[in-house]
Amino acid sequence: MRTLRLAADVWLLTARALKVTLREPWSVVPNVAISLFFLLVYNAGLGGIGRLSAFGGMPYLSFILPVALVSGSVGGAGAAGQALIRDLESRYFTKLRLTPVSRTALVVAPMLSGMIQVGAQTVLILLVALALGLKLPGGPAAAVAVVLLAAGWGLGFAGYAVAVALRSRSGRTAQAATFVFFPLLFLSDTFVPMTLIKAGWMRVAAHINPTTYVFDAMRSLLSGAAQPAPVVRGILAVLALAAVTLGWAVYTAQRTLRDA
Amino acid sequence: MAEWTETKGTSNLAVTAAGLRKRYADGTVALDGIGLAVSEGEIFGLLGPNGAGKSTALQILTTLLIPTAGQAQVFGLDVVRCQAAVRRVIGVALQETGVDPLLTGVEALELQARLHGARRAEALRRARELSERLQLEGFANRRIAGYSGGMRRRLDLAMGLVHRPRILFLDEPTTGLDPLSRKALWDLVRAVHAEAGTTVFLSTQYLEEADALCDRIAILRAGRIVAEDTPARLKGRMRRDVIELVPADAAHCKALLVVADGVAPGAAIDRETVRVAVADGAAAARALLAAADGAGIALAGLRVAPPTLDDVFIELTRDQGADGTVMPPRLVPDGPFGGGA
Ligand SMILES: Nc1ncnc2c1ncn2[C@@H]1O[C@H](COP(=O)(O)OP(=O)(O)OP(=O)(O)O)[C@@H](O)[C@H]1O
Ligand SMILES: [Mg+2]
Numbered sequence: 291m292r293t294l295r296l297a298a299d300v301w302l303l304t305a306r307a308l309k310v311t312l313r314e315p316w317s318v319v320p321n322v323a324i325s326l327f328f329l330l331v332y333n334a335g336l337g338g339i340g341r342l343s344a345f346g347g348m349p350y351l352s353f354i355l356p357v358a359l360v361s362g363s364v365g366g367a368g369a370a371g372q373a374l375i376r377d378l379e380s381r382y383f384t385k386l387r388l389t390p391v392s393r394t395a396l397v398v399a400p401m402l403s404g405m406i407q408v409g410a411q412t413v414l415i416l417l418v419a420l421a422l423g424l425k426l427p428g429g430p431a432a433a434v435a436v437v438l439l440a441a442g443w444g445l446g447f448a449g450y451a452v453a454v455a456l457r458s459r460s461g462r463t464a465q466a467a468t469f470v471f472f473p474l475l476f477l478s479d480t481f482v483p484m485t486l487i488k489a490g491w492m493r494v495a496a497h498i499n500p501t502t503y504v505f506d507a508m509r510s511l512l513s514g515a516a517q518p519a520p521v522v523r524g525i526l527a528v529l530a531l532a533a534v535t536l537g538w539a540v541y542t543a544q545r546t547l548r549d550a
Numbered sequence: 551m552a553e554w555t556e557t558k559g560t561s562n563l564a565v566t567a568a569g570l571r572k573r574y575a576d577g578t579v580a581l582d583g584i585g586l587a588v589s590e591g592e593i594f595g596l597l598g599p600n601g602a603g604k605s606t607a608l609q610i611l612t613t614l615l616i617p618t619a620g621q622a623q624v625f626g627l628d629v630v631r632c633q634a635a636v637r638r639v640i641g642v643a644l645q646e647t648g649v650d651p652l653l654t655g656v657e658a659l660e661l662q663a664r665l666h667g668a669r670r671a672e673a674l675r676r677a678r679e680l681s682e683r684l685q686l687e688g689f690a691n692r693r694i695a696g697y698s699g700g701m702r703r704r705l706d707l708a709m710g711l712v713h714r715p716r717i718l719f720l721d722e723p724t725t726g727l728d729p730l731s732r733k734a735l736w737d738l739v740r741a742v743h744a745e746a747g748t749t750v751f752l753s754t755q756y757l758e759e760a761d762a763l764c765d766r767i768a769i770l771r772a773g774r775i776v777a778e779d780t781p782a783r784l785k786g787r788m789r790r791d792v793i794e795l796v797p798a799d800a801a802h803c804k805a806l807l808v809v810a811d812g813v814a815p816g817a818a819i820d821r822e823t824v825r826v827a828v829a830d831g832a833a834a835a836r837a838l839l840a841a842a843d844g845a846g847i848a849l850a851g852l853r854v855a856p857p858t859l860d861d862v863f864i865e866l867t868r869d870q871g872a873d874g875t876v877m878p879p880r881l882v883p884d885g886p887f888g889g890g891a
Binding site: 295299302303306309310313314376377380381382384385386387388389390391 | 612613614634637638640642644646648649650651652653657661662664665666667709
């Protein structure tokens with residue numbers, strides 16, 4: 291009964307968050323534009339290196355596509371934090387706190403709407419990549435798996451963004467916190483396979499960086515010859531991040547909402 | 551649940567509080583031990599100037615803040631231990647809450663109803679009904695971003711009513727509204743109270759508002775309740791007359807104030823009228839007339855009036871009374887706990 295109630299509340303609040311996002315569509319545009327820009331510019335500028343043997347015959351478009359998708363999902367997740375800040379600033383959040391809705395629902399809903407938004411923009415970026423000549427040897431199943439990985443990664447970052455928003459209650463801090471985007475996205479095998487990374491410290495960073503495992507899982511799926519190992523590692527990275535940030539967001543909500 | 555047993559014997563009390571204290575993290579003591587007892591069906595007003603602690607008290611009673619000390623119950627439910635249960639019986643329109651400006655009025659009301667557990671059709675019906683009732687019809691399907699201040703207040707009130715609460719908490723419901731919108735909101739509050747028997751607990755800085763709406767008021771100053779009674783009795787407790795002097799030439803207001811202050815300290819200007827509170831109206835009137843004459847100020851009018859709630863308020867919220875006639879502050883003089891305890 292309680293879980294049913296929670297699910298219903300989460301759904302109502304998520305639907306409302308999505309509705310509001312659709313009413314302010316331009317807030318989504320810059321993030322999608324950046325992802326598409328990455329895809330176009332990196333593919334156009336670096337595409338030639340795909341001929342190197344280290345790429346194992348994978349077209350550079352397939353190699354760089356996960357970077358565009360992950361950048362989109364991290365950016366899209368940041369929007370979940372911004373949406374929460376908007377509610378805190380308009381004080382609508384206080385009104386929601388005065389309903390019998392659980393604190394958990396209040397933080398899970400913006401996370402879910404962030405995830406759905408990321409899923410939608412991932413599909414869009416995939417379609418653009420197909421228009422650019424992307425081949426999907428893995429078929430639709432691989433494409434769906436890639437979308438799910440991107441959305442799951444978005445969910446994890448949405449949890450982070452929501453927790454920061456709740457803690458700081460300030461749009462600027464929440465904005466500043468999205469800077470983790472840079473090390474996470476670029477201290478990895480972002481542009482070339484691990485074997486071509488020159489600096490040793492960079493290889494170490496890439497191994498520590500969970501994004502690497504998401505890139506590798508997506509690339510494996512896009513190559514058409516998906517190996518179970520990288521895909522499983524990618525799924526684990528996504529689940530781990532989502533679990534940690536969800537826990538953090540819920541904990542922050544329970545704590546800060548009690549006396550604020 | 552243990553909390554429910556506490557309700558026995560106090561079920562006719564909508565709000566009770568004892569020793570309620572709130573000290574903010576920065577050290578500000580916003581409430582310094584207040585006691586409250588509001589009966590079911592009452593319209594109760596918490597009256598006080600800026601910073602008195604009204605919003606703090608309302609936030610505690612509506613489960614948004616945890617008190618530093620003391621306790622409070624709403625219909626016998628502890629506001630700290632039974633937050634969810636309290637939220638089900640209260641309707642709230644706070645000074646500082648808003649509604650998502652990107653939603654329409656009906657959408658916001660419908661969502662509010664659904665979050666309180668109503669089914670979709672029922673929620674929509676309730677949203678329509680309330681937007682009509684609170685005169686938002688023409689705007690119900692427009693985005694809240696385009697609402698005027700008065701419409702937002704009415705929507706806020708509607709949001710607080712979707713789940714038919716037993717008690718409605720309103721924090722400064724008419725601050726910032728023009729006189730017409732204010733009257734309209736008063737009428738709505740009265741109507742809700744009359745139709746559904748809803749208890750109303752409101753805060754206000756306006757004596758006029760407390761006088762017009764409330765059955766009983768408590769005056770809050772610097773985190774303490776300095777008086778609590780019916781508006782009429784509070785006025786009666788000021789055994790003083792107020793003399794109003796209107797200068798023939800409005801430009802003489804300041805000069806007249808100085809003269810009047812010389813006769814009876816504590817005179818004040820209120821819209822081109824000099825008002826002065828005195829112990830004996832008849833004698834003071836004579837002295838005031840003579841003094842004005844002496845200063846060469848012609849008067850257009852003189853009125854000896856019974857004290858208004860404003861005078862009570864000024865007396866009670868003054869840090870130190872001007873003379874011995876100021877009543878000592880009394881805590882909860884004849885509230886429901888007064889006789890038996
Ligand atoms: N979050 C807070 N942190 C620290 N001090 C606070 C906080 N909120 C209120 N205060 C202080 O507590 C006191 C009471 O504030 P409160 O808002 O309850 O007064 P109020 O009667 O509602 O005033 P107003 O009529 O201006 O709304 C004030 O001195 C205020 O500065
Ligand atoms: Mg206030």
